[in-house]
Amino acid sequence: MAKKKSEPETKSDAGRDMELLHSMLLQRRFEERCAEAYALGKVGGFCHLYIGQEAVSTGTLSMLRPDDYVITTYRDHGQALARGMSPRSIMAELFGRQDGCARGKGGSMHMFDANTNFLGGHGIVGGHVPLAAGVGFAIKYRGGDQCIVCFMGESVVNTGAFHEALNMAALWKLPCVFIIENNRYGMGTSLERASAIHDIYERGAAYNMARQQCDGQDVFAVREAVGEAVERARKTQQPTLLEIRTYRFMGHSMSDAVSGTYRTKAELEEYMKRDPITLLRTRMEEAGTLTEEQLQKMDTEIKAVVQDAWDFADASPELPLEALYEDVYVDTTT
Amino acid sequence: MPIITYRDALGAAIKEEMQRDDRVFLMGEEVAVYQGAYKVSKGFLQEFGEMRVVDTPITELGFAGVGVGAAMVGLRPVIEFMTWNFALLALDQVVNAAAKMLYMSGGQFKIPIVFRGPNGAALQLSAQHSQAWESWLAHIPGLKVIAPGTPYDAKGLLKSAIRDDNPVCFLEGEMLYNTKGEVPDEEYTIPIGKADLKREGDHCSIITHGKMVLVAMQAADQLAKEGIRVDVVDLRTIRPMDVEAIAASVNKTNRAVVLEEGWEVCGVGAQVVDYIQRDCFDNLDAPVVRVHQADVPMPYAKSLEKHAKPDLPKTIAAVRKVMYLD
Numbered sequence: 001m002a003k004k005k006s007e008p009e010t011k012s013d014a015g016r017d018m019e020l021l022h023s024m025l026l027q028r029r030f031e032e033r034c035a036e037a038y039a040l041g042k043v044g045g046f047c048h049l050y051i052g053q054e055a056v057s058t059g060t061l062s063m064l065r066p067d068d069y070v071i072t073t074y075r076d077h078g079q080a081l082a083r084g085m086s087p088r089s090i091m092a093e094l095f096g097r098q099d100g101c102a103r104g105k106g107g108s109m110h111m112f113d114a115n116t117n118f119l120g121g122h123g124i125v126g127g128h129v130p131l132a133a134g135v136g137f138a139i140k141y142r143g144g145d146q147c148i149v150c151f152m153g154e155s156v157v158n159t160g161a162f163h164e165a166l167n168m169a170a171l172w173k174l175p176c177v178f179i180i181e182n183n184r185y186g187m188g189t190s191l192e193r194a195s196a197i198h199d200i201y202e203r204g205a206a207y208n209m210a211r212q213q214c215d216g217q218d219v220f221a222v223r224e225a226v227g228e229a230v231e232r233a234r235k236t237q238q239p240t241l242l243e244i245r246t247y248r249f250m251g252h253s254m255s256d257a258v259s260g261t262y263r264t265k266a267e268l269e270e271y272m273k274r275d276p277i278t279l280l281r282t283r284m285e286e287a288g289t290l291t292e293e294q295l296q297k298m299d300t301e302i303k304a305v306v307q308d309a310w311d312f313a314d315a316s317p318e319l320p321l322e323a324l325y326e327d328v329y330v331d332t333t334t
Numbered sequence: 335m336p337i338i339t340y341r342d343a344l345g346a347a348i349k350e351e352m353q354r355d356d357r358v359f360l361m362g363e364e365v366a367v368y369q370g371a372y373k374v375s376k377g378f379l380q381e382f383g384e385m386r387v388v389d390t391p392i393t394e395l396g397f398a399g400v401g402v403g404a405a406m407v408g409l410r411p412v413i414e415f416m417t418w419n420f421a422l423l424a425l426d427q428v429v430n431a432a433a434k435m436l437y438m439s440g441g442q443f444k445i446p447i448v449f450r451g452p453n454g455a456a457l458q459l460s461a462q463h464s465q466a467w468e469s470w471l472a473h474i475p476g477l478k479v480i481a482p483g484t485p486y487d488a489k490g491l492l493k494s495a496i497r498d499d500n501p502v503c504f505l506e507g508e509m510l511y512n513t514k515g516e517v518p519d520e521e522y523t524i525p526i527g528k529a530d531l532k533r534e535g536d537h538c539s540i541i542t543h544g545k546m547v548l549v550a551m552q553a554a555d556q557l558a559k560e561g562i563r564v565d566v567v568d569l570r571t572i573r574p575m576d577v578e579a580i581a582a583s584v585n586k587t588n589r590a591v592v593l594e595e596g597w598e599v600c601g602v603g604a605q606v607v608d609y610i611q612r613d614c615f616d617n618l619d620a621p622v623v624r625v626h627q628a629d630v631p632m633p634y635a636k637s638l639e640k641h642a643k644p645d646l647p648k649t650i651a652a653v654r655k656v657m658y659l660d
Contacts, residue, residue: 069407103440112439119406120439124430130396131431134403141359141385141409161426164396171391327441328475330499 014289020062020219021284022298024054024277027078029302030087033310034077034094034108038254042314043094047108050078052249055276056181057082059222060149060244063230069117069139071132072151074109076121079151085113087309097316104319105327119148125186126152126159129178133165136174140237147175147233149226154243155186157200166241170207175233177226178241181216183248188262201243209241216246217274247271335518341511343485344450345374347492348412350521352382355410358496361388361397362414362451371416372452372511398424398449402431405447405501412496415451418467418505424449425470432501433476446499450492453481453505454545454595455632458639464632466596468544471503472573472605478526479572481505483547485515487570490524498526507545527571529579535563538653539583541606542593543569546644550593553649564653572602580606581613588619591652593644598626623652 031051037043050057057079061070072079080090085101093100094108102112112120119135122128132150139146156162157180169176180201186194197203204211210232214225222244229240249272251258259265284290338346352358359382364371366379366389378387390397394415401411415421421428432445455464472479478500482488488506495502532547533554540550547568554564565583569575584590590610592603603624610622628642654660 071403100440102438102442105440106438110438112442114439114442119403119443120435122431124426127399127426127430130399130427131403131406133396134400134405135407136403137400138404138407138409141404161395161399164391164393165399167391168393168396168400327437327439329478330436330444 017280017284017289018298020058021277021280021290022302023058023062023082024219024280025298026087026302026305027054027057027081028277029299029306030081030090030309031077033306035250035254037094037310043108044096045107045109046074047094047254048075048252049250050075050248052271052275053181053183053216053246054078054082055219055222055280056179056216056244056246059219060151060179060226063223063226064149065146067117068146069119069135069148070151071119071128071135071148072121073125073128073153074121074123075153076109076111080111080113080118080121083113083116083118085111085116085118087305088312089113091309091313092316095313095316097313098319099312099316103323103327126156126161128152129156129162129165132176132178133169133174136169136176136239137172139175140172145234147177147230149177149179151179151181153186154180154182154184154191154200155189155194156180157203158195166204166207166209166239169239170209173237174239175237176239177229177233178239179226180241180243182243182245185248185252185262187252188256188260190262199243201241204241209239211241211243213243213245216244217276217279219276219280247274249275335516337514338485338517339511340485340488340506340513340515341372341374343489343517344492344506345376346517347489348375348496349378349381351493351496352386357408357410358412359386359388359409360412360414361390361401363390363392363416365389365414370414372508374414394420394424395427398427399431401447401449402427402435402445405432405445406435406443410446410496412448412450415449417463417508418451418453419463419465421449421451421467428471428477428501428503429474433474436500437476444499445501448492448495448502448504450504451506452508452511454507455627455639455643456508458634458636459632460634461631466594466627468505468572469596469601472602476501477573478502479505480526480570481544481572482570483510483544483568485513485517487524487530487568489517490522491526491570494523494526497523502526505544510545513548524570527574527576529576530568530570531565531579531583532568533564533566535565536587537563538589538591538656539565539567539587540591540593540649540653541567541569541580541583543572543602544595546593546595549644549646549649552646553653556646556650557653562653562657575605575609577609577613580609584610584614585617588617589656590622591625591649591656592622593625593649593652595644596627598624598629601626620656620658623656625649625652
């Protein structure tokens with residue numbers, strides 16, 4: 001249970017590393033265009049970008065099976081992409097169109113996809129953590145060996161919902177992997193100004209729960225920590241609390257300046273030296289598994305995929321007005 | 335026909351549905367080992383085991399959310415709140431998760447869940463334990479809200495609620511659990527959203543639900559002795575509300591009293607009065623009168639509590655008022 005220093009994987013499968021890099025770069029390029037679309041008024045409402053944290057989503061979700069479950073917060077574009085949801089459906093959702101993954105009714109904060117067991121982005125801080133425990137309960141109820149991964153920001157650990165859910169998950173031995181993406185700030189309030197303890201994976205001690213801290217900029221460190229947690233969930237149905245330390249390179253939302261009033265430009269620049277994509281790329285280049293040409297080709301292809309998603313979203317129809325009253329209730333009873 | 339208590343009618347409904355469908359489970363505080371805080375789930379643990387009859391820590395927010403999460407992936411939870419007073423802590427899960435999931439997922443994730451427990455005042459439990467929440471819950475699109483007043487309705491509607499694919503808030507009453515009524519042995523369900531004309535009359539309508547149905551029936555009995563014939567419309571379901579049944583009654587009697595347990599401001603009765611003015615305006619012979627709890631937190635002192643609650647004399651006085659008899 002003690003804090004464990006993650007050993008980076010040195011022997012890497014070149015093909016797998018290319019997939020990891022692709023997943024992370026897709027999120028980056030996709031969200032750069034989200035910011036552009038927001039500035040153009042094509043995306044409205046709240047929009048929280050994930051740039052800087054891509055190793056957490058990619059590292060985590062690369063360890064799951066298709067029949068596992070994922071639930072997350074409102075900062076959900078990156079995880080939706082890393083889970084394999086179609087960029088078209090995500091962009092169309094952002095544009096509020098009919099072909100969006102939630103029919104344009106959810107928007108940036110509420111990406112859902114039943115096909116990939118992506119149980120949503122949720123907008124109330126902490127509110128989705130009990131849902132994750134419920135999914136874990138259902139897995140156990142049916143006797144399956146799946147797990148549920150629940151992403152949350154570090155500010156969630158101060159909510160009652162977090163405490164109630166983690167206590168039950170540990171008490172009932174539910175196959176949940178709780179992932180705190182500690183990006184240092186809950187909106188503009190630093191962890192140190194919000195939590196009485198700062199190594200927040202230690203909150204797991206209160207629930208006698210397996211817990212670990214790891215580097216969220218290193219996709220291999222994330223994979224290793226999540227891999228152990230997933231195996232624990234599958235084999236023993238025990239939950240795990242992971243604190244994955246990362247950093248958001250953008251503001252909290254589109255209305256927040258990049259560095260803002262609560263952090264310095266120097267701090268931001270310091271963290272940006274550990275860009276997760278650059279770290280992976282460098283490692284691959286050093287290992288001789290990635291050439292400049294390959295990277296350029298990948299980047300070009302990804303930009304085309306993102307442009308295709310944009311064009312698709314732009315061409316997707318507005319919802320008919322009668323859709324307003326659809327999906328409030330299910331018509332049938334069982 | 336067998337006569338059983340409201341409590342046993344509820345228990346029978348849940349038990350039959352658990353026997354019928356193994357996705358149905360009961361979760362809440364003291365539902366298993368203690369056999370139910372109000373003994374609705376007596377014998378359940380022994381019959382169904384601890385995976386399907388689940389005692390929780392005292393965590394309304396937490397276990398309500400566990401229910402919603404389980405429902406998202408195909409189970410059909412029955413979540414018992416020891417009382418709806420405690421469920422206030424769980425409202426984020428009821429409103430932000432259960433009620434909205436289908437909509438904000440574009441129809442992908444239905445939430446077939448029942449949140450149930452006693453609602454409203456009992457006796458001398460004072461302010462924090464004596465509240466009727468139906469107007470809060472009925473305000474929310476995505477929820478169905480049911481408040482049965484008799485054992486027959488309780489059983490038939492709870493079975494329908496458990497089979498419904500939408501989140502249902504099911505409001506019972508501590509003071510109702512020991513009341514008795516006819517409940518057939520054979521299987522039956524009652525459609526959600528249908529009012530029941532509990533008594534027919536042509537002079538005045540009393541529109542009510544839940545615990546107040548009994549008060550309305552007593553009022554109708556007493557008024558009958560004076561030759562006043564009252565229609566008692568038991569809404570049974572608050573959302574969706576049976577507007578046609580309200581209109582049919584009031585357009586027949588031309589006078590209405592709306593009786594509820596909760597507070598006046600923005601209460602269920604306010605909505606009923608709105609439906610009446612929309613659909614019965616030209617037929618009304620008197621302004622509609624509402625009977626409800628006094629606009630104060632519930633006091634402990636017996637005399638004050640009695641004064642605060644809607645009751646038989648207040649209901650009779652309201653009918654006499656709309657009949658211009660006083």
